[in-house]
Amino acid sequence: MPTYVIEREISGASKLSPQQLKDISAKSNEVVAGLGVPYRWITSYVAGDKIYCVHExxxxxxxxxxxxxxxxxxxxxxxxxxxxxxSTADGIGE
Known part of the structure; x- marks a missing residue:
């Protein structure tokens, strides 16, 4: 399955509270469960005014x-x- 990097511009993202991040995560999980197709949220990084997500x-x-x-x-x-x-430099996984 293809992997995607999603850039989300959210003003003040790095200032979101733990509860806000929890709520966003719960909503994302809810949507994933209802999509009806294979979908996997791998991780997200909060940095400045952006959230970078990795999804399959x-x-x-x-x-x-x-x-x-x-x-x-x-x-x-x-x-x-x-x-x-x-490990790419060592040729592992070739």
Whole structure:
């Protein structure tokens, strides 16, 4: 299944309270459960005025559907072309 990075512009995102982040997470989980297609939220990073999310979904259209139904912005949705990490330098996984 393709992996996508979603950039969400949310003014003051890094100042969201733990409760607000919990509520956002619960809403996202609720929407994922109701999509009726394979969909996996992997992780999100809150940084400045943005939240960067990594999701697996059948298509970018389904990612946008998740955003609409959850009431989340999805300012940019980009399919991941490759994964690298420190072990890539050692040729692990070739």
């Amino acid at each position: 979904a059948p298509s970018a259209d389904v990612v946008l559907q998740h955003a609409r139904e959850g009431g989340f912005p999805a300012n940019r949705v980009t399919e991941v072309a490759a994964f690298i990490d420190p």
